[in-house]
Each structure stands twice: as C-alpha cells, then as structure tokens.
Amino acid sequence: MVLLPHEGFTVNREGHLELDGFDLVELAERFGTPVYVASERRLKANFRRLREAFRKAYPGETVIAYAVKANYTLAIIRLLLLEGAWMETFSGPELFMALAAGTPPERIVLTGGSRLEKDFREALEAGVGLIVVDSPSELARLNRAAGSLKVKASILLRVNPAIQVPTHPAIATGVAGSKFGVDLASGAAFQAFKEALNMDWVNPVGVHTHIGSRILKAEPFVEAAQRLADFLVELNRELGFEASYLDLGGGFGIPYHPEEFSCPLNLEELAGKVSQAIVGKLEGAGLRLPTLILEPGRSLVGDVEILLARVGNVKETPQGKIAFLDASTNHLLPVLYTGQYFELWPANKADKPPEETVTFAGPLCFTGDVIAVNRRVPKIEPDDVIVVFSVGAYCKSVYSFHNAQPRPPSLLLSEHGVEIVQRAETLGDLAARDRIPPRLYRGETP
Numbered sequence: 219m220v221l222l223p224h225e226g227f228t229v230n231r232e233g234h235l236e237l238d239g240f241d242l243v244e245l246a247e248r249f250g251t252p253v254y255v256a257s258e259r260r261l262k263a264n265f266r267r268l269r270e271a272f273r274k275a276y277p278g279e280t281v282i283a284y285a286v287k288a289n290y291t292l293a294i295i296r297l298l299l300l301e302g303a304w305m306e307t308f309s310g311p312e313l314f315m316a317l318a319a320g321t322p323p324e325r326i327v328l329t330g331g332s333r334l335e336k337d338f339r340e341a342l343e344a345g346v347g348l349i350v351v352d353s354p355s356e357l358a359r360l361n362r363a364a365g366s367l368k369v370k371a372s373i374l375l376r377v378n379p380a381i382q383v384p385t386h387p388a389i390a391t392g393v394a395g396s397k398f399g400v401d402l403a404s405g406a407a408f409q410a411f412k413e414a415l416n417m418d419w420v421n422p423v424g425v426h427t428h429i430g431s432r433i434l435k436a437e438p439f440v441e442a443a444q445r446l447a448d449f450l451v452e453l454n455r456e457l458g459f460e461a462s463y464l465d466l467g468g469g470f471g472i473p474y475h476p477e478e479f480s481c482p483l484n485l486e487e488l489a490g491k492v493s494q495a496i497v498g499k500l501e502g503a504g505l506r507l508p509t510l511i512l513e514p515g516r517s518l519v520g521d522v523e524i525l526l527a528r529v530g531n532v533k534e535t536p537q538g539k540i541a542f543l544d545a546s547t548n549h550l551l552p553v554l555y556t557g558q559y560f561e562l563w564p565a566n567k568a569d570k571p572p573e574e575t576v577t578f579a580g581p582l583c584f585t586g587d588v589i590a591v592n593r594r595v596p597k598i599e600p601d602d603v604i605v606v607f608s609v610g611a612y613c614k615s616v617y618s619f620h621n622a623q624p625r626p627p628s629l630l631l632s633e634h635g636v637e638i639v640q641r642a643e644t645l646g647d648l649a650a651r652d653r654i655p656p657r658l659y660r661g662e663t664p
C-alpha cells in the first residue's frame with residue numbers, strides 16, 4: 219500500500235487521496251497538472267515542533283532562520299515569518315525574496331560563497347542583521363564595503379569543521395576540502411577571526427557552520443556543535459572574545475525512501491544532544507550561552523508540498539512498463555543531481571494494492587528524464603493522477619527549463635480553502651525576456 223509521509227494524508231470513500239481534507243484528484247481536475255500543492259497546517263506543525271524541541275533543550279535563546287533556498291514561494295516565507303522565524307538567505311536574489319515577503323532586515327542572516335563589495339554594500343544598505351563571512355578574502359571585501367558606507371557590519375565567521383557527513387557528496391559541506399567555510403583544525407579560522415576583530419568596519423559576533431543537507435543522524439550535528447563550542451572557548455581564552463551567536467546551520471533530514479521511514483531523525487533527541495554539547499563546553503569554561511541559530515530548510519518545508527501530475531501515454535517495453543507523466547525531472551531536479559528517491563502513488567487509486575511494476579518517465583527529450591524506476595504500484599492507466607510526495611524542498615527552487623517547459627502553479631491548502639500562491643508561468647512569460655534585433659526581420663526569408 220501507499221506509504222504516506224504524514225498524518226495529513228487520508229483516503230476517502232471514493233478511494234481518492236486527500237491532503238488536509240482536500241481531494242487531490244479534484245484539485246488536479248480543477249487546477250490542471252502539473253501543480254504543486256502545499257499544506258499550511260503541516261508547515262506550521264513542522265516549525266512549531268522544531269522550535270519546541272530546542273526551547274525545551276537549550277537554556278539560552280534559539281533563533282530559527284528558515285533557509286529560503288529550500289523553497290522561496292513568498293507565501294511560505296510569509297507563513298514562517300508569522301510563526302516567528304528569521305530568514306537565512308544565501309544570495310542577493312534570495313534576500314530580495316525574503317524582503318519582498320516582509321521580513322524585517324534585522325531578522326535576516328545572509329550567507330554566501332563568494333561575494334564582492336557591491337553585494338555586501340547592497341546587504342548593508344538593506345539593513346541585514348547578520349552577515350556570514352565565508353573566507354578571509356570576503357572579510358577584507360566586507361570591511362571595505364562597510365567602510366565605504368560608514369556602517370559597522372555584524373558578522374559570523376563560517377568555519378569548516380571537516381567532519382564526516384553521511385549524505386550525498388554533492389550536498390555535504392562540512393567535510394575536509396569543501397568549498398565552504400574556513401578550516402578549523404589548521405588554525406586558519408582562528409587567524410581569520412583574529413583579523414576580523416582588528417578590522418575597523420567589522421564587528422564579529424559569533425561563529426557559523428553548515429555541514430550539509432539531508433542528514434538523518436544526530437551525531438554529525440553534535441560533533442559540529444562540539445567543534446564550534448571548542449572554538450568559542452579558544453577565542454575567549456586567546457583573544458578575550460565572547461560570542462553572542464552560535465549558528466549551527468541546517469541540514470536536518472526527512473525520510474524519502476521507505477527504508478528511511480524506520481529511522482527518521484529524532485528532532486527532540488537532536489536538540490537534547492546538541493544543547494548538551496554546547497552547554498557542557500561553554501559553561502565549563504565559564505562563558506555565557508550565545509543565542510543558538512538554526513537554519514533549517516528541508517525539515518520545515520520538505521514534506522509540506524506535493525506535486526500532482528497526470529499520466530499521459532503508457533508504453534510496454536521488453537524491459538517493462540513505462541508511464542509518461544506531464545511532470546518531469548524539471549520539476550524534480552534532485553533526482554538528477556543527487557539521485558534522490560521520491561515516493562509516488564496514483565491519487566485516484568489510493569485504496570488499491572500494488573499490482574504491477576512501472577517506471578515513471580517525464581516527457582522531456584533526454585533519456586535520463588525518469589522520475590522513478592520499477593515501482594510497485596496499482597495498475598497504471600492514462601489519466602491517472604499521480605502524487606509525488608515531499609517535493610517541498612529544493613524542487614521548485616532549483617527548477618530547470620529543459621524543453622522550455624513553463625513552471626506550474628502552486629496552491630496552498632488551509633482552513634481558508636485553496637489559494638493560488640504562485641500563478642502558472644505562461645508561454646508568453648517564456649518569450650518575454652527575449653528580443654529579436656529588428657535587422658533580423660529585414661529582407662525575405664529564403
């Protein structure tokens with residue numbers, strides 16, 4: 219039977235899958251496919267659970283800064299803002315989206331990989347609260363940018379703890395040799411911090427790390443927290459520095475594959491162990507507890523959104539049956555760049571047992587446009603409505619335009635009904651940025 223990712227999914231008398239009481243087959247009928255559908259209830263529940271877990275476990279303040287990169291639909295940013303979240307934005311455009319949703323700039327943590335003076339000036343002019351610096355080179359640029367505006371920039375230094383991170387290599391960041399952060403073990407991070415303390419226009423207020431994404435074990439977070447806490451003790455001992463913030467980044471995984479459902483990341487246990495690691499080290503050294511910042515993306519939005527797609531043509535091959543959907547890997551890019559597994563099921567046959575093995579392909583013009591291989595599902599026929607589960611993180615936000623497919627609309631389900639929170643992109647939108655120089659219209663076509 220279908221493995222449902224959370225309690226918001228139910229099956230009605232017609233055998234249709236419902237999300238928060240909304241019949242998904244009816245939604246597909248009414249709004250067309252493909253279409254993204256998000257649950258406001260689930261979004262709030264995810265935020266509140268994480269907040270409560272850390273409120274209970276960490277005796278200092280905790281700030282949850284939503285990693286906007288996971289899904290920057292304005293309504294989603296806005297809902298989290300209303301729950302009390304800060305925002306973590308990795309780039310100028312993400313900063314724009316966070317501000318557009320109404321985020322007060324002082325509640326924004328701006329991270330990044332390689333920014334120039336103009337990027338820092340824009341952030342400072344916008345009034346961004348905390349800037350996370352990724353390298354000594356960025357530090358020098360930020361000092362110059364802040365100096366040119368005569369404002370002092372509050373910064374966190376991003377460090378690389380060089381630990382083992384159990385996830386796909388493309389999304390493991392806190393590993394030795396990664397392009398992110400300044401190495402801790404070699405003393406490079408200490409040196410950079412010392413430089414920052416001596417700069418005129420930079421005000422170091424804490425440290426930052428982000429070890430990777432889709433991590434289902436607590437241990438790597440605990441290890442990272444320990445390294446950061448040790449670093450704070452060293453900074454205090456050697457330089458007399460006392461931190462206001464310790465930012466542990468995001469990365470908390472959610473189950474996608476059936477095997478992962480039996481061993482999900484326990485957030486309460488994670489909060490307990492991470493807090494213990496920080497409190498033990500800092501209190502032992504007589505330091506006050508900094509505000510703990512977390513930057514979750516996936517764990518807040520991942521299972522909030524689904525994709526509804528419709529089966530078009532069905533084909534039997536000597537290697538098995540292929541069902542073509544009107545959604546593609548454009549809508550589910552993690553399938554291509556990390557080989558990610560997404561659970562799927564026909565919404566109109568939610569009460570039926572698996573009966574056959576089917577590969578689900580998209581309609582794009584390349585062989586790799588396959589969403590799911592050899593899945594055991596009820597009999598699949600043209601017009602079936604397929605639910606792809608847990609597409610809320612890094613699907614819409616990393617969309618690819620292969621074969622010029624326009625982006626689908628997004629719906630939000632709540633006690634207020636169904637609301638369109640992102641309109642469908644039109645064919646006109648696709649051509650809107652282009653300009654054919656008038657000289658190319660002169661003369662006859664051959």
Ligand code: PLP
Nearest residue numbers: 285428431468469513514515516
């Ligand atoms: N913070 C930073 C700096 C990141 O780069 C990312 C993801 O890449 C996140 C937070 C969010 O990670 P996740 O969505 O896995 O929680």
